[in-house]
Amino acid sequence: MSSTFVFASGKGGVGKSTLSASLAVLLARAGRSVVLLDADLGLRSQDLFLGLENSVVYDLMDVASGKCLLSQALLEAPDLPGLSLLPAAQFVRAKDLDPRKLKKMLSLLRKEHDFILIDCPAGLERGLRNVLNAGRGLETILVLTPDDLCVRDGEQVISLLEEKKLPPPRLLVNRLQPDLIHAGEMYSARTVAQVLDVPLLGEVPEDPMVYRAQLRRRLPVDFHCEARTALLRIADRLQGKDPPFPDYGRKKLSFLRRHFAPRPRELAPVQGAPADRDR
Template identity: 40%
Template sequence: MSEVIVITSGKGGVGKTTTTANVGTGLAQLDKKVVLIDTDIGLRNLDVVMGLENRIVYNLVDVVEGNCRIKQALIKDKKYPNLFLLPSAQTRDKSSVNPEQMKKLIEDLREEFDYILLDCPAGIEQGFQNAIAGAERALVVTTPEVSAIRDADRIIGLLEANEIGKIDLIVNRLRMDMVKRGDMMSVDDVCEILSIDLIGAVPDDEQIVVSTNQGEPLVGSNALAGRAYENICHRLIGEEVPFLDLNAKEGFFAKLAGVFKK
């Protein structure tokens, strides 16, 4: 019954870790048992975004090398008892783990959890190969910029080549004011170019910075980005939710229903 989802993008800095934290927390809010795995060995960050950096004892590499049991390395979330983090190692490198070991680890975690989310490192090298090894579904995060979209396209090709069954797109950091005046590609533009299914569009929101500062994911709050993540979680578990009107804040803009129609 469990689903293994990798969150990836190719390009760095587009919001993979923020997305993993928020989607994971959102699924936990929907009473799913969730584990987040940070696969970015050497540059771990999911722990700080989740606000759990002080609780790390063991990490992913320790588990793989057999220095501890999986349960010892899992960190329970501050708020949700059904949400866990498996942190990455900070002082090792990507070659400390191989895809076979990741598959084995995920098979073991499947028995316990409804959702296993893998936060993928940037790039397409070994870290990426490790992250996608055990995944059956992918969320590709991109921003409406040429560099991010180009990398996303490359990633989609690699995911397809690796037979990842379902690939969905998250368009992150949308600035509706810029889209409105034609200086940013719209969600429709991005979907047309990448031609994969859209699972959510997340606006560029100051509150994301605030929530990362505090180490508390935004999902479920009333902020626009928080609601966007909440909707993504509902769609992940198979519910149909209409796309948010990201212009709602501006009020006077015409409804953007057309932009988000699919």
Template identity: 45%
Template sequence: MDSSGVQSRVIVITSGKGGVGKTTTTSNLSVALARSGHRVVAVDADIGLRNLDVVMGLENRVVYNLIDVVEGSCKLSQALVRDKRVDNLFLLPAAQTRTKDAVSSGQMEELCSMLREEFEYILIDSPAGIESGFRNAVVGADEALVISTPEVPSVRDADRIIGLLESMEKAPIRLVVNRLRTSMVREGEMLDVNDVLDILAIDLIGVVPEDDSVVKSANRGEPLTLSDSSPAALAFQRIAARLAGDEVPFPKFDEENERGLLAGLRRLFGKKD
């Protein structure tokens, strides 16, 4: 429970495979949740490979980090970087010059309970892999978001991660399908959302379409959900709303509307979307 008496939620964002969008998802969901009035901290648990700070555009204001807090070299409040663009949004950066062995599971659990005192949403950006860094990122979490792109290696690793999360009794475990390319799905050259759901058999919390604005926003250090209305930004806003418990319908990203004669004719005449 945080200081205002609201039940806190610790949510780990994870994937197994690297490069599928954990950090992008963490930054965008954190911003979206804070903008809708929640008190949020984004925690970078990727010790030694700090990245959430640059994606969020807060790298110049990092002084202390997660390791300093768990080792008692600074107070929690000193290590939290406040995002000046959004009320109620903070970042707890990872250490860049230490290794993942610098923190233990026990320390991470303790850190999470400290953060619960202050925040309503604690979003933890997990490192790739299934080693100790992953376990430390997960240990203090109640629930999990698993990120997968509609590609074979990513789905396979997501399956492995889901098994580990289930054995650690995290619930709910929900899926984000990231970087879906509707035109490829339509052509039968990419797994669609239902294929991925069939295989992984967990609940879907959202689908993020492939969108160039994701790269641009990371270049600038401005998460899309700060202002943008690009397809990916809207998708992340919907996921944040669902996370907060709102019923948000799923728009059709996949080919379902595009099957049949009309779609066939369109393909015949080479019309691109």
């Protein structure tokens, strides 16, 4: 049976594209047949993540408009035959895509693949709505970072799903910093899940390797790093396994880290002067 996961977020830049591409790679490496569908029309990124930026000939909109067959637009990832990319169109807007066409594409893809991962644009606008309107059986993965703004925007996504009578999302909390969680300055993934009252799918720590991988046009799952370890657990959960949760921030910090962690030093307010006087 095929599973379709929609990666959504209220706030932008929380890691949807990085995490969906990474999970697509891990699922394909586990022997599954996977399609990564870039639904971020006008702002595509997944071709870059998979090193396919020079191979795109046809895209999602070409399939929707009948200019090519679905099979012609699907690009196989280099050295990973189980993974294909359906690239987003670059010069169109979300309103140009007819959800009925997307629905048809999804039902064709589901017949031949185990997993379809859909990377959506941020926000509650047409881009996400088009995907949510494209049929039943979609499971939403709400990606967010552990801050108030993101949690508030996450609530809006949950309300949109309720409005559409779709099941609640599973939560993927990204960029957790154990030291800050331990110091009580950042929410843990569990706290965010409790606040939003949705099940936790997984948690990924802040990891400089994510940026360093991106700089090399690679994904964090291609390197030994904490983000990879976290993503492997999440890929297992998507396949129905039940690995333990790491619960970043719960582990006791060493004496040195507890006592010598740099504390924020607030600037003293300067009376009657422009705010940037001491620049």
